[in-house]
Amino acid sequence: MAVEGRYGEYGGRYVPEMLVPALQEVEAAYKKYRDDRSFREELDRYLKEYVGRPTPLTPARNMSEKYGFKIYLKREDQAFTGAHKINNTMGQALLAKRMGKTRLIAETGAGQHGVATATAARALGMKCTIYMGEVDMERQRMNVFRMRLLGAEVVPVRNGTRTLKDAISEAMRAWVTCLDDTHYLFGTAYGPHPFPAIVRDFQSVIGREARGQILEAEGRLPDAVVACVGGGSNAIGIFSGFINDKDVRLVGVEAGGCGISSGKHAARFQTGKKGVLHGSYTYVLQDRYGQILDTHSVSAGLDYAAVGPEHALLRDLGRAEYSYATDDEALSAFQELGMVEGILPALESSHAVAWAIKNRSDFGEGDVVIINLSGRGDKDVETVARHMGVSV
Amino acid sequence: MRAKGEGALIAYITLGDPSPEESFVLAQSLIDSGSVDVLELGIPFSDPIADGPVIQAAVDRALKAGMNTDIAFDLSRRLKKSIPIVYLTYYNIVLQRGVEKFVGDCADAGVSGIIIADLPFEESRDVRNSCAKYGVDYINIVTPNTPPGRMRIILEGASGFVYVVSNMGVTGARQSLSIGLRDTVSRTIECANGVPVAVGFGISKPAHVSEVIGMGADGAIVGSAIVDMAARKAGVHAILGYVKKLKEGTMPIAPKPGVNVS
Numbered sequence: 221m222a223v224e225g226r227y228g229e230y231g232g233r234y235v236p237e238m239l240v241p242a243l244q245e246v247e248a249a250y251k252k253y254r255d256d257r258s259f260r261e262e263l264d265r266y267l268k269e270y271v272g273r274p275t276p277l278t279p280a281r282n283m284s285e286k287y288g289f290k291i292y293l294k295r296e297d298q299a300f301t302g303a304h305k306i307n308n309t310m311g312q313a314l315l316a317k318r319m320g321k322t323r324l325i326a327e328t329g330a331g332q333h334g335v336a337t338a339t340a341a342r343a344l345g346m347k348c349t350i351y352m353g354e355v356d357m358e359r360q361r362m363n364v365f366r367m368r369l370l371g372a373e374v375v376p377v378r379n380g381t382r383t384l385k386d387a388i389s390e391a392m393r394a395w396v397t398c399l400d401d402t403h404y405l406f407g408t409a410y411g412p413h414p415f416p417a418i419v420r421d422f423q424s425v426i427g428r429e430a431r432g433q434i435l436e437a438e439g440r441l442p443d444a445v446v447a448c449v450g451g452g453s454n455a456i457g458i459f460s461g462f463i464n465d466k467d468v469r470l471v472g473v474e475a476g477g478c479g480i481s482s483g484k485h486a487a488r489f490q491t492g493k494k495g496v497l498h499g500s501y502t503y504v505l506q507d508r509y510g511q512i513l514d515t516h517s518v519s520a521g522l523d524y525a526a527v528g529p530e531h532a533l534l535r536d537l538g539r540a541e542y543s544y545a546t547d548d549e550a551l552s553a554f555q556e557l558g559m560v561e562g563i564l565p566a567l568e569s570s571h572a573v574a575w576a577i578k579n580r581s582d583f584g585e586g587d588v589v590i591i592n593l594s595g596r597g598d599k600d601v602e603t604v605a606r607h608m609g610v611s612v
Numbered sequence: 613m614r615a616k617g618e619g620a621l622i623a624y625i626t627l628g629d630p631s632p633e634e635s636f637v638l639a640q641s642l643i644d645s646g647s648v649d650v651l652e653l654g655i656p657f658s659d660p661i662a663d664g665p666v667i668q669a670a671v672d673r674a675l676k677a678g679m680n681t682d683i684a685f686d687l688s689r690r691l692k693k694s695i696p697i698v699y700l701t702y703y704n705i706v707l708q709r710g711v712e713k714f715v716g717d718c719a720d721a722g723v724s725g726i727i728i729a730d731l732p733f734e735e736s737r738d739v740r741n742s743c744a745k746y747g748v749d750y751i752n753i754v755t756p757n758t759p760p761g762r763m764r765i766i767l768e769g770a771s772g773f774v775y776v777v778s779n780m781g782v783t784g785a786r787q788s789l790s791i792g793l794r795d796t797v798s799r800t801i802e803c804a805n806g807v808p809v810a811v812g813f814g815i816s817k818p819a820h821v822s823e824v825i826g827m828g829a830d831g832a833i834v835g836s837a838i839v840d841m842a843a844r845k846a847g848v849h850a851i852l853g854y855v856k857k858l859k860e861g862t863m864p865i866a867p868k869p870g871v872n873v874s
Contacts, residue, residue, distance in 0.1 A: 232735055234703050236662040238755040238780060240732045241762070379668055385659065392661045397781045399757065496704045496730070497659060509680040510708030511658040 225413025228536060230529035233412040234496045239392065242399045247414040249319045254421065259318065266310045270343060271300045273307075273425065277433035277590070282560045289583035291576065292437070293563065293593045294430045294458060303566065303595030304426060304454045305336035309405060311422035313340035316403030323347040323402040327391040329356050329384030329450070330521035330568065331363025332595055333407035338372035340405075348372040351391040353383040356520045363599055381514050384524045388498050408451025409528040412499030416529055420456045427461020430590055438588055444469040447592035448571040449542065450486070450521045452528030454594035459540060469541070472531060473575040475517030476544035484516035487544040488527040489535060497526040518547035518603065519567035521595075545574035551607050553577055554597060564597030567604070613649060613808075618863035619825035620649035622810055623855055624700065624835030626670035627653045627687060628679025629842065635674070636687045641848045643695055647859035650696050650773075650810075652727070652833065655684045657702035662729040664784030666836040669843060681709055688721040698725035698751060698772065706731075706739065715742035725749035725772040733766045740769070751775055754803075756796045763803045773808040773831065776800050778815065778824070785816035785837045789823055797827045821861030834858055 225231050233243060253259040267273040275298045280291040296304035313324060324341045327350070328334030334350040341348035350367055354376050357364050367374050375394075380386040388411070395404040406415040409423065434442050445462055447455035449472040462468040477485030485491075492503035497512055505513040505525040517523040534540035545553070550567055553574035558564045565573060572591050583589060597604070605612045613620045623642050627635050642648045656671040656679050663671070688697060699718065706714045706728060718726060726748060731739065736750070743750040749772025754763055756779065767774060776797060779790035793811070800809050811824040812833030821832040834855075841851050 233732060234730050234735055235732060236730055236755075237732055237753045237766075238662075238757060238777060240734075241757050241759060379665075380658065380672070389659050389661045393664070393782045399780065493708075495707055496702075498661070499730070504704070506704065506708065508708065509682075510704040510706075511656075511675060511680075512704075 227530045227533035230500070230502045230532040231413060231416060232501045233499060234501065235412045235499045236396070238396045239412070242395065243412055243414065245319065249315055250414055250418050253315055253318055259314065263311055263314055266314070266343070267307065267425065271306050271310060272298065274429045275299050277430055277437065279437070280561050286560065287577070287580045288585055289580070289587040289589060292434065292442070292588065292590045294426060294590055295593055296426060296454060297565065297593050297596035301332070301336050301339050302598065303332040303336065304423060304457060305333045305407065306339065307425055307457070308407070308419050308422040308453060309333070309336040309340040312403065312405045312418065313344050313346065316405065317344055317346065319403065321401055321403040323349070323398070324405045325349045325351070325391055325394055325402055326405045326407055327351045327384065327387035328407065329387065329523060330519065330566070331356070331360035331367070331599060332521065334367045334372070334374070335363055335370070337405050338367045338370035341372065342370050350374050351377050351387045351394065353377045353381070353387045355382040356384065356387070359603055360520055360599060384520065385512065392498070408453040409456045409530060410451040410498070410500055410526065416500065419453050420460060420530060423453050423457025424460040426454065426457035426592065427459060430458055431461040434588065434590060441465050441468050442588040442590045443583065444471055444589045445592070446471045446473065446572045446576055446589060448473050448522060448568045448594060449527060449531060450524050450568060452531045454592055456528060456530055458592040459534070463539065470534070470539065471575060472540055472542045473571045474542060474544040475519060475522035475571060476546040476549070477516040479546055480544070485544070486515040486517045486523050486525065488525070489542040490544060500526065500529050502529045502532045503527050518550060518607070519571070519600070521566070521568040522571065543575055545571040545578065549574040549578060551604060554600070554604055563593070565593050566595035566597050567600040569594045613830060619821070619829065620808070620810065620831030621647060621821065621855065621859045621862050622650040622652055622831050622833040623648045623838055624652040624654060624833060625842065626656060626667060626674055626839055627684050628656055628674030628677055629670040629839070630673045631677040632679055632683050632687060636690065638842060638848055638851065639687070640691055641852060642855065643691060643693060645852050645855060647852070647855045648695060649831065650698060652698050652700050652835070653684070653688065655681060655699055655701035655705055657705050660702060660729070662782055664782040664836060666840045666843070667783050670839045681705055685717050685721050688723055693722050696724045697722065698727060699723055700727040700729065703728050703731045711738045712742045715739065715746050715748050718748045719746040723748070725751045727751045727753065727775055753777060754800050756780055756790065756792055760799065763799060767803045767805065770804055770807040773810045774800055774804050775833070776809055776811045776829065778811050778813045781813070783813055783836050785840065786814035789814065789820055793824070794827045797824065797829050801828055818857050818861035821858050825862055832862065
């Protein structure tokens with residue numbers, strides 16, 4: 221990285237002046253504590269005793285047999301609260317505490333980051349407010365209730381598309397009114413510097429574990445690592461464990477929604493252009509004048525118009541490749557993993573599973589593929605039922 | 613303005629709200645009113661993170677009415693300008709047109725300055741360079757939490773005027789101005805090298821206007837309150853009556869105080 225906060229030409233810090241001192245404060249604190257032994261020890265302790273790390277690397281034996289190559293699932297669905305989000309929220313909440321903050325605010329799409337933030341806040345005795353788009357609140361009702369049970373205030377966002385994009389805008393607006401006591405716990409490897417770096421570092425535990433686990437299980441590195449990409453935190457987390465292993469194929473899977481030609485998707489690398497949204501310069505779905513386009517995905521967690529800046533660089537460098545899976549493909553992968561392996565993945569993660577199924581001809585006997593199962597599918601059961609025409 | 617013994621009233625409206633043509637009429641009326649000294653025109657961006665609900669709603673209406681940057685420049689070109697016009701927008705709007713083209717088009721359309729709400733000093737070099745090339749003022753924003761050292765760096769090459777954000781938050785009318793504003797204004801004047809200083813965010817009453825002028829500011833910026841009147845369909849006549857009252861708040865002003873305002 222030539223300039224701090226930049227990934228090639230991507231990243232940066234495009235925010236109102238009022239937020240600059242706040243981001244500088246977060247950056248300084250992170251630099252101070254990221255290598256601080258007592259901070260690392262405290263975080264590791266929470267990850268082990270509270271989050272339940274390391275999460276398993278599960279061989280998907282039935283699917284491997286069905287498709288003729290070895291599939292492993294990195295089980296972030298087994299992390300406490302049911303998704304990888306908790307790795308980042310414990311890290312940032314501990315950081316916030318060291319910064320003397322007493323309150324956390326966050327945005328959430330699928331609700332998993334909101335639940336994980338509310339959980340970390342409780343664990344550390346902090347107050348918590350979560351901003352969530354009304355559309356997402358409706359499709360993730362259970363997670364809204366979970367957040368409230370954890371003592372978080374959930375603020376409905378009624379602006380714009382009423383999804384994650386507007387929840388992020390609203391959380392940023394709210395943050396400027398309470399910088400003294402509040403940390404904005406950004407949920408993905410996106411946003412203004414230093415958030416993409418902080419979130420990547422806190423999620424890199426996934427990649428470190430997966431690398432060690434696959435070496436132990438197979439005695440070698442995998443041929444491919446596949447992960448879904450919304451903002452891109454679970455993907456950058458697992459990729460970071462293999463990024464220097466040039467022979468490991470890294471695949472990020474975006475939300476293809478109703479298909480690329482329909483225009484109803486969130487596949488930024490397919491039809492997006494370089495631009496600035498929420499503080500970062502990266503690939504953004506926008507019209508020719510720079511207005512941000514509405515996105516669509518069956519999974520609230522991938523339903524966002526921009527992608528993490530480090531992914532944009534990895535793509536330019538050819539180090540990672542980015543594809544997409546449609547809603548239908550993801551829904552079908554959701555059901556298949558349940559029926560074949562007994563595991564219901566989050567609809568987000570189902571996109572990664574769908575890619576592996578769709579591209580099975582790329583792999584042959586003896587090949588090893590790790591799919592990052594970023595979260596569990598419990599939260600999506602209602603959505604899936606609706607799509608199946610089943611009432612539950 | 614100061615030589616005339618009064619402060620400047622800077623009025624903001626969102627271009628395209630509720631339709632491009634209606635916003636043009638309002639803009640021209642404000643220019644012709646004799647009460648407004650600088651007109652600030654917002655070019656809508658779909659995700660305005662520095663703005664409160666009133667401006668957000670105006671942006672939504674404008675975009676729904678088909679507003680875009682091409683139309684903004686067309687409207688600006690058509691305005692008969694007896695006062696300076698400045699744009700306020702967000703960086704992606706500038707970026708997608710091309711930084712140099714955007715600034716060049718400003719010069720061509722008679723727009724004398726630009727304010728970019730989400731472009732901090734560190735990321736602004738390209739825009740500044742283009743502004744210098746085309747003779748367009750790049751208007752800097754400072755806030756109550758901008759540290760002194762940073763404020764000096766930001767304002768070193770200031771031109772046009774300096775936009776002082778009155779309080780920690782987003783745009784939108786408030787009942788009273790923040791307690792620390794006097795200090796922010798005097799710190800800004802100290803760093804501004806004689807470039808005029810105008811205060812915005814939360815100003816909605818003639819009393820607010822005279823308060824900030826009394827603090828030593830050269831101007832007051834009123835946005836959400838005007839946009840809100842337009843949204844409630846108050847009519848151009850009522851809006852002009854309102855800005856006339858606001859303008860009265862700018863005069864007469866006390867002699868400019870020194871930097872050690874107590």
